[in-house]
Amino acid sequence: MRRILLPALAALVCLPAGTSYATTSHSPARQCGVVRTGAAPIAGAEVTLYQAGRAGQLPRVLAHARTGSQGEFGFPYRRPADPTAVLYLTADEGVVRLAAALGSPGPSDQPGSPVVINERTTVAAGYALAQFVDGRGVAGTYPGLQNAAAISHNLADVSTGGIAPLLAGPPNGALTSTLPAFNTLADLVAGCVAGQTCQALFTFAQPPGKARPADTLEAVADIARTPGNNVAGLFALAGVKQPYTPVLTAAPDAWTLAIRYVGNGRELDGPGNLAFDADGNAWVTNNYQYSPSPLASVCGDTKVVKLTPTGQDARGAPYYGGGLYGAGFGITLDPKGHVWVANFGFQGSQCPVDASLFYRSVSEFGPRGAVLSPPSGWRSGSIVQPQGTASDRQGNIWIANCGGSSVVEYPRGRPELARTITPPAALRLVKPFDIAVDPAARKWVTDNGGDSVLMMSADGIPQRSITTGGIRRPLGIASDSLGDVWVANSGILAVPCGSDSATDFADAVRNPPPGDRSVTMIGPDGSTPAQPFTNGGLVLPWGVAVDGDDTVWVSNFGGGRLVHMCGARVSACPPGYRTGQPISPAATGYPSDSLTRNTGVQIDPSGNVWLANNWLTAAVQTNPGGHEMVVFIGLAAPVRTPLLGAPRRP
Incomplete structure (x- = not known):
């Protein structure tokens, strides 16, 4: 994925209506944000807003756009009428797929809050939605799918791309090893975003007897579902690129969170x-x-x-x-x-x-x-x-x-x-x-x-x-x-x-x-x-x-x-x-x-x-x-x- 190393945006502001975008409908509802790897913006990524599918159905594309030079994106979309709908964002280029789970749509007269999509939000989505992610996207039934999207916000804060408050402090935070394990997994994804470890990541993440993951989001979900698989190899890959700290200093017994x-x-x-x-x-x-x-x-x-x-x-x-x-x-x-x-x-x-x-x-x-x-x-x-x-x-x-x-x-x-x-x-x-x-x-x-x-x-x-x-x-x-x-x-x-x-x-x-x-x-x-x-x-x-x-x-x-x-x-x-x-x-x-x-x-x-x-x-x-x-x-x-x-x- 191409990266432009510019300073991180000080604030995220939804883009004006005249900004270039592609969309499936016309509606006052808007979503904006920025795509980053660590603190660096990612330009030229294809950002897509999806409505997760029901069990056995494909997700529905609501809107899409490419990020600008500072990693920014924004688009209008038709807000789903179903209050239990689950929305999520992906940012794609090649085999790299970063993601952020948004959850259920808010009131129709309010814009979507600005979102950061990065490796942390990808690990949060990949783990929380692990049982609903496959090669076709995200799909599932009520209430499991809806709850999983909400639980992802206990790991990563999609408004900042940082650690979520529940994970950051007691009774979690420095009291357990979950936070450094989470950061280590984010670093594991960052190595692939940097173009250095993708093939090894997909090889080590492949579950026994199952298909090899096709992108980074699938790889994270596969690790979540089979956390005892190739633990040492994945830990070694996580050391290649480390934008997130603190991290684990030794390989865990399994990649559970x-x-x-x-x-x-x-x-x-x-x-x-x-x-x-x-x-x-x-x-x-x-x-x-x-x-x-x-x-x-x-x-x-x-x-x-x-x-x-x-x-x-x-x-x-x-x-x-x-x-x-x-x-x-x-x-x-x-x-x-x-x-x-x-x-x-x-x-x-x-x-x-x-x-x-x-x-x-x-x-x-x-x-x-x-x-x-x-x-x-x-x-x-x-x-x-x-x-x-x-x-x-x-x-x-x-x-x-x-x-x-x-x-x-x-x-x-x-x-x-x-x-x-x-x-x-x-x-x-x-x-x-x-x-x-x-x-x-x-x-x-x-x-x-x-x-x-x-x-x-x-x-x-x-x-x-x-x-x-x-x-x-x-x-x-x-x-x-x-x-x-x-x-x-x-x-x-x-x-x-x-x-x-x-x-x-x-x-x-x-x-x-x-x-x-x-x-x-x-x-x-x-x-x-x-x-x-x-x-x-x-x-x-x-x-x-x-x-x-x-x-x-x-x-x-x-x-x-x-x-x-x-x-x-x-x-x-x-x-x-x-x-x-x-x-x-x-x-x-x-x-x-x-x-x-x-x-x-x-x-x-x-x-x-x-x-x-x-x-x-x-x-x-x-x-x-x-x-x-x-x-x-x-x-x-x-x-x-x-x-x-x-x-x-x-």
Whole structure:
């Protein structure tokens, strides 16, 4: 791409109507900006404004123009009538394609804000829109595509071409390595813009078994989707041209970008699990009352947090009442969008409250946070220390009654019809922890105290207890679209319900004895492989999620890493991979210093992987809670939400 090395523009002003341009229509709506590589303007680039396509459709060209000698461009265009339309800009010359995601169009009587297109905005767009970029452009469905465009603005500020405020400062910024990794990726693109590294970049970015990227935007999206591919080679290329700093000083284990969300910054303390609504908002359980000090005496939290896809509190959030107290791993949304939260009764070691007064309920909220359960919560069904909670497609609510050795069902979400399901002695259920619903609507319940998984019929009849396949102290469980279920075997973690206390749990975490850390796949017929799946990335595995391609994601309560595994649908895995083989680096998973001790993991409609920083790495029991949700950008195949049973593509 040709470059004219002139001083950067001091300000961007939309060009007058007489400026030369090409356009598909005539309209008062205007867009202007400048194209740069680092601080240097790029002249002669072909800038195109697109409306992203719907799933399976090509994007639509709204306008185009060439940049002037200072990299400037401007054009009128017809603003789409659809308020959910996603607009993006590209700047092209040859194999170089820079990009900036704009998002949804603004009011029709206002001009578009001036935009900078550069390597940083290209990396932001390529990662956030990774699951929607292919050789034909950008296309996808609501809400994943729209949310992805908005999330790109958490990485790069398109008004300046600089680092976005969320990435620039706490809890990100200098506190994690994500910002230098982001700059290093921008430098990687800059080498190609300079005409020095394009062919090597496309070779190293090419995913195994897939086509070679045709331009720099595709290359960035390919790196985002396969971050463990050719890591060292890409790192070496990034050193050729370095207009952006600070940068990584050594090659990472993988090219992931993980950002932390904290909502209003005064609410998350021990986030346990999350569930997404139909718009991609994250509803998050929270163990403890917020305090920034681990030495503060905290009791159980009395709120549920709702975060927008970009990490801010939703309108009116957080939400209080309805019996909430010390919620743990249990949260689900039903087909009506109602949110159900299990009140486990978590609290710090010095809290004077008798938790047994509160850990006997679930709470219900409407889609906008209205409290629907009474002040003491829904208590029907002899609930004691409830944990995993799931809704099926009929709206039946299923609750793992960890302290009561049973499963409670609220048929059609009606607590007054509650039934308590206690398996017969032959199907021993000691400490039910999590519940998954498979495509046939059967329920699968992990038994943390019995080293087993209980299989139940669609209507809740206990059928079989699975003890084979290396199941040991199981925690999270998730179904794939083929009817398999995937179990996280912590190996040693005895959850603090029933006869096991929080002290016992904390001791096990501090001094973990040798044990099996693994994942077990259970087939639809209840069969298991002879041995569980193991790899070096698994360190106290806790949560499990299955994405829209049926690949498997595992969070860890130790080690600060996320693990990605090939699922039962091997056609979605890299060529030659087998079921259970790690796709993430086998020795480390996808590590990140954004992570602490993680419990819940879920996939959103944009393909982002969310994890709950539940505990601090060095936890003190007065207040062991972590304070962030961590989001790996563009890493997984999107999932339709709310998740009602097995995952489906949006």
